[in-house]
Amino acid sequence: MLLPSLYGLHRDGLLATDFRCLGTARSDLDTGAFRDQVRQHLEKRVPVADRDTDSVARFLDRLEYQAADVADSQSATALTERIKALRTGDVLYHLSTAPRFYAPICAVLGAARLAGAGTRVMLEKPIGHDLASAVAINDGVTATFDESRVFRVDHYLGKEGVQNLLALRFGNALFEPLWNARHIEQVQITVAETIGVEGRGDYYDHSGASRDMLQNHLLQLVCLTAMEPPSQFDPSAVRNEKLKVLRSLRPIEVADIPNNSVAGQYTAGAVDGVAVPGYRDELGRASNTETYIALRAHVDNWRWSGVPFYLRTGKRMARRATEIYLQFRAVPHSIFANSGAAVEPNALIISLQPEERIELRLMHKTPGLDRNGLKLAQVALDLETSDAFKQARRRLAYERLYLDAIEGNGTLFVRRDETETAWQWIDGILDGWQKLGISPKSYPAGTFGPSSAVALTERHGHSWRE
Numbered sequence: 001m002l003l004p005s006l007y008g009l010h011r012d013g014l015l016a017t018d019f020r021c022l023g024t025a026r027s028d029l030d031t032g033a034f035r036d037q038v039r040q041h042l043e044k045r046v047p048v049a050d051r052d053t054d055s056v057a058r059f060l061d062r063l064e065y066q067a068a069d070v071a072d073s074q075s076a077t078a079l080t081e082r083i084k085a086l087r088t089g090d091v092l093y094h095l096s097t098a099p100r101f102y103a104p105i106c107a108v109l110g111a112a113r114l115a116g117a118g119t120r121v122m123l124e125k126p127i128g129h130d131l132a133s134a135v136a137i138n139d140g141v142t143a144t145f146d147e148s149r150v151f152r153v154d155h156y157l158g159k160e161g162v163q164n165l166l167a168l169r170f171g172n173a174l175f176e177p178l179w180n181a182r183h184i185e186q187v188q189i190t191v192a193e194t195i196g197v198e199g200r201g202d203y204y205d206h207s208g209a210s211r212d213m214l215q216n217h218l219l220q221l222v223c224l225t226a227m228e229p230p231s232q233f234d235p236s237a238v239r240n241e242k243l244k245v246l247r248s249l250r251p252i253e254v255a256d257i258p259n260n261s262v263a264g265q266y267t268a269g270a271v272d273g274v275a276v277p278g279y280r281d282e283l284g285r286a287s288n289t290e291t292y293i294a295l296r297a298h299v300d301n302w303r304w305s306g307v308p309f310y311l312r313t314g315k316r317m318a319r320r321a322t323e324i325y326l327q328f329r330a331v332p333h334s335i336f337a338n339s340g341a342a343v344e345p346n347a348l349i350i351s352l353q354p355e356e357r358i359e360l361r362l363m364h365k366t367p368g369l370d371r372n373g374l375k376l377a378q379v380a381l382d383l384e385t386s387d388a389f390k391q392a393r394r395r396l397a398y399e400r401l402y403l404d405a406i407e408g409n410g411t412l413f414v415r416r417d418e419t420e421t422a423w424q425w426i427d428g429i430l431d432g433w434q435k436l437g438i439s440p441k442s443y444p445a446g447t448f449g450p451s452s453a454v455a456l457t458e459r460h461g462h463s464w465r466e
Helices: 002-011 031-045 053-060 073-086 099-111 131-142 160-170 201-226 235-248 254-260 279-283 397-407 416-436 451-458
Strands: 021-023 063-065 091-095 119-124 150-153 184-192 261-267 269-271 274-276 292-298 308-314 321-328 347-353 357-365 376-384 441-444
Touching: 002 031, 002 053, 002 397, 021 073, 031 053, 031 063, 073 099, 091 099, 091 397, 099 119, 099 131, 119 397, 131 416, 150 397, 150 416, 160 201, 160 347, 184 201, 201 235, 201 279, 201 292, 201 308, 201 321, 201 416, 235 416, 254 261, 254 292, 254 416, 261 279, 261 416, 261 451, 292 451, 308 451, 441 451
Parallel strands: 021 063, 091 119, 119 150, 184 308, 261 441
Antiparallel strands: 184 321, 261 292, 269 274, 292 308, 321 347, 347 357, 357 376
């Protein structure tokens, strides 16, 4: 997503005329070979309608490359000298590397006096493996870059649909008065993937679904769903309200772990009619790493007291979907009971992928003469973003994130205290699994997780939205 996103900003004239991009990795390439790789990548990833030969050529002219290894002082020095030679203004360092390299890279930049005023650093998730490692990484990075110049990426926050969640809540008088425990029965947040580990087995087996998805993506969606209205739409105000949600998450104690969490691991099955191997087969060894997690969580504050937040994420599931489902409470009394018409609770469904859409489910009279009693059916008021904004180009999440980081706007990035508070909550769950000796339950690829995940909701009178 990275270079196509930079190309999109270049094509639309959103990058400064003296903008340069210096790529660096351990791969032994020169600038010409790097540009050839980028050209081939753009041809694969950017639709023909969104690129032209002249624009691509001018973009490639902006790219440079310098091979470097942070552990090799000679190559590190060559890199820092190249940065100094190219620099004409502000510098954004994007560390799309393993997190263990973040602090050493920043230290090299600091020693070369390349981390002062006018510089910023972007860090990819996950920030660490647990709270202790996250603190160590954050300490190492902020020893060189002060917190205001550190931009922690969760690319979900760059998605149009995620930002539209804030517009839906705080820009419409219809919803905000209903957005609380008095009117909402339950909240479900699902991030389901149909893919497996896709060649990332070594990384994923070290992280699992909890660290790879729950600690960042899912909890960020919880924050945006549950947060109080910020005083204004600026970085500090928005992130302060997200932090309050994380601090209000009820810890899942060891005794509550069996009834409030489910871990799973996919076995062989079929996704979209295609046979796929199990996780251990893909990995090539035995493993107890979870590829699925489901939780029943609570936000213990005035607005959400008593409302369960059901969270789940997994790989090799039945369909790809990222959505937020809010079920409203039932009407206090149905005047249609004598006619046998069932009144189902209203629901709001905010889909983020694969399509961005908002769906409001309402009760509607079924057409007919009603000689045998009035009949009702649930229908959807459906807003599909691609239909409503046909003329607007759908931008990649990193286009927005890069532009914001270049301009120093941290609203859509994660602050240090958010990261560490999220880890503290996740660590409690993982420690509980370890103390109780809980291993992932098997589920066939192409399903929605282990059968025990069904009991997680149904024992409380709820059901997963499939």
